Amino acid sequence: MKDNNIKGNNEINKDICMKVNIAGIEFKNPVTTASGTFGSGMEYSDYVDLSRLGAVTTKGVSITAWYGNPTPRIAETYGGMLNAIGLQNPGVDVFIQRDLPFLKTYDTKIIVNVVGKTAKEYCQVVDRLSDCDVDMLEINISCPNVKEGGIAFGQDPKRVEEITSLVKSHSRKPIIIKLSPNVTDIATIAKAAEAGGADAISLINTLTGMKIDIERRTFLLANKIGGLSGPAIKPIAVRMVYQAANAVKIPIIGMGGIMEACDALEFIMAGATMVAVGTANFINPRATEEVIEGIEDYMVRNNIKDVNDLIACVR
Amino acid sequence: MSVAIKKSIKVLQNIRIEEGVYDLRLEAGDMAMDASPGQFISLYCDDGGRLLPRPISICEIDKETGNIRLVYRVVGNGTREFAGLKQGELIDCIGPLGKGFTLEGKKALIIGGGIGIPPLLELAKQLKCEKSIVLGFRDVTFLDKDFESYGKVYISTEDGSVGTKGNVIDAIKANNLEADIIYACGPTPMLKGVKEYAGSNNIRAQLSLEERMACGIGACLACVCKSTEVDHHTNVNNKRICKEGPVFYADDIVL
Numbered sequence: 001m002k003d004n005n006i007k008g009n010n011e012i013n014k015d016i017c018m019k020v021n022i023a024g025i026e027f028k029n030p031v032t033t034a035s036g037t038f039g040s041g042m043e044y045s046d047y048v049d050l051s052r053l054g055a056v057t058t059k060g061v062s063i064t065a066w067y068g069n070p071t072p073r074i075a076e077t078y079g080g081m082l083n084a085i086g087l088q089n090p091g092v093d094v095f096i097q098r099d100l101p102f103l104k105t106y107d108t109k110i111i112v113n114v115v116g117k118t119a120k121e122y123c124q125v126v127d128r129l130s131d132c133d134v135d136m137l138e139i140n141i142s143c144p145n146v147k148e149g150g151i152a153f154g155q156d157p158k159r160v161e162e163i164t165s166l167v168k169s170h171s172r173k174p175i176i177i178k179l180s181p182n183v184t185d186i187a188t189i190a191k192a193a194e195a196g197g198a199d200a201i202s203l204i205n206t207l208t209g210m211k212i213d214i215e216r217r218t219f220l221l222a223n224k225i226g227g228l229s230g231p232a233i234k235p236i237a238v239r240m241v242y243q244a245a246n247a248v249k250i251p252i253i254g255m256g257g258i259m260e261a262c263d264a265l266e267f268i269m270a271g272a273t274m275v276a277v278g279t280a281n282f283i284n285p286r287a288t289e290e291v292i293e294g295i296e297d298y299m300v301r302n303n304i305k306d307v308n309d310l311i312a313c314v315r
Numbered sequence: 316m317s318v319a320i321k322k323s324i325k326v327l328q329n330i331r332i333e334e335g336v337y338d339l340r341l342e343a344g345d346m347a348m349d350a351s352p353g354q355f356i357s358l359y360c361d362d363g364g365r366l367l368p369r370p371i372s373i374c375e376i377d378k379e380t381g382n383i384r385l386v387y388r389v390v391g392n393g394t395r396e397f398a399g400l401k402q403g404e405l406i407d408c409i410g411p412l413g414k415g416f417t418l419e420g421k422k423a424l425i426i427g428g429g430i431g432i433p434p435l436l437e438l439a440k441q442l443k444c445e446k447s448i449v450l451g452f453r454d455v456t457f458l459d460k461d462f463e464s465y466g467k468v469y470i471s472t473e474d475g476s477v478g479t480k481g482n483v484i485d486a487i488k489a490n491n492l493e494a495d496i497i498y499a500c501g502p503t504p505m506l507k508g509v510k511e512y513a514g515s516n517n518i519r520a521q522l523s524l525e526e527r528m529a530c531g532i533g534a535c536l537a538c539v540c541k542s543t544e545v546d547h548h549t550n551v552n553n554k555r556i557c558k559e560g561p562v563f564y565a566d567d568i569v570l
Binding site for chain 2: 036037038039043044046047059065066067068071072073074075076078079080081083085088090091094230231279281282283284285286
């Protein structure tokens with residue numbers, strides 16, 4: 001059955017264009033992975049042909065290995081999940097030595113998510129990765145689960161502009177600034193990233209949330225507060241992508257609760273050039289490929305030749 | 316090791332064997348062929364609002380029929396939904412996942428506590444050496460009869476209603492049980508006790524751990540435990556329970 005699907009898609013591909021372009025980089029289709037939900041692709045390569053993806057966006061990479069938060073690190077909530085992983089990662093050296101060569105064996109673009117506790121740490125990672133064969137860097141100024149760095153940079157327009165221009169000055173790769181939804185006005189933050197020189201923005205990261213275990217009368221997460229993701233947050237994410245798209249000229253990578261192609265199409269129509277599949281990977285390891293196939297089916301069904309014709313079409 | 320598969324499988328039986336404890340038999344096919352004791356299967360809820368699959372350790376594997384037995388406790392809305400599964404219905408599953416027990420030793424002590432007991436049944440069946448089985452319960456026992464064909468069973472209950480009054484360590488001491496290998500699964504306080512007992516008696520021990528999981532395949536880093544050494548994958552002192560575990564050597568982890 002899988003063979004038939006692939007054959008069917010190859011036939012479809014002859015007639016429609018799924019290619020999108022961000023900062024001069026051409027992606028074979030508009031679907032990538034949301035940082036932190038896909039590791040560096042290795043675990044999912046058993047389920048998904050990574051070469052089918054427009055890009056793989058990696059889990060956040062820091063200058064040294066990070067341990068992450070105590071467990072429990074996740075809690076399910078209705079229609080979503082809270083996580084407080086705390087950006088655990090093996091550090092940029094292991095990423096470059098182990099994970100990057102693995103990803104390079106596939107025909108896909110590589111977007112590396114960058115995290116740091118200080119502005120200097122972001123720049124150190126960006127410096128290292130600028131010498132590597134990666135396509136774009138996504139600067140995570142929106143993680144709600146770490147005490148330093150992360151969201152601390154992402155909630156004040158002045159700091160967003162500062163960190164963006166600082167990172168941009170260190171980077172020899174195009175940069176994406178990943179924005180937090182935990183702000184009063186997303187348009188202002190998006191404009192600040194653009195003013196700082198961002199080549200693109202991605203949104204939304206998770207919304208901060210909490211779950212309480214009423215039997216044990218305590219917090220479900222060891223970190224007490226976590227980031228909410230999954231279909232529960234999709235309407236908020238679509239709204240914010242729409243508002244950001246109206247505020248800036250740089251391309252947008254939209255995400256937040258995409259489970260299937262129809263969700264991805266909402267983001268594209270709201271103004272996203274690319275979309276990222278996140279929490280859905282945990283539920284269905286093949287979610288990314290199925291989203292791509294679903295977008296293609298939609299285009300064939302509606303006689304749309306170029307996916308770019310759908311971007312921001314509801315303006 | 317073969318790749319876990321996600322598919323819909325048929326429920327052959329789902330009966331209550333004790334208050335809040337259910338015995339689920341699934342027509343698992345290939346999943347059963349690939350499964351080994353100590354591995355788990357993640358079951359999906361039918362209610363789309365409950366997104367994450369629920370990891371449940373495998374209780375018994377029948378490679379001839381391709382059937383798998385899971386014994387689980389109702390602990391929340393997801394497992395409550397599973398309790399309502401009826402014969403002939405389909406359920407989405409992914410598995411087998413994780414790394415199970417390594418069969419070794421000449422004289423084994425199999426130690427289970429509460430809902431940690433079921434995954435030890437297939438182990439007890441496959442383990443060919445001399446073995447003593449120690450099962451700890453709060454009060455009411457379950458599954459203990461199933462173990463009797465595979466070794467001498469010793470029971471501890473907190474209230475003393477059956478077997479030794481106290482915990483599994485009390486039962487081991489009361490019966491002067493000896494071993495060169497320990498296999499254990501149960502609540503973390505029990506595993507801590509077993510780890511300490513194994514350490515002070517210089518016995519090698521394999522412990523099966525539990526943690527809240529999201530992906531189940533090693534990508535999300537939700538279900539980690541502390542490790543004694545820097546782990547080769549994470550490059551820090553923790554290991555993924557769903558991938559390098561759920562079974563670990565006691566010396567390799569910190570509880």
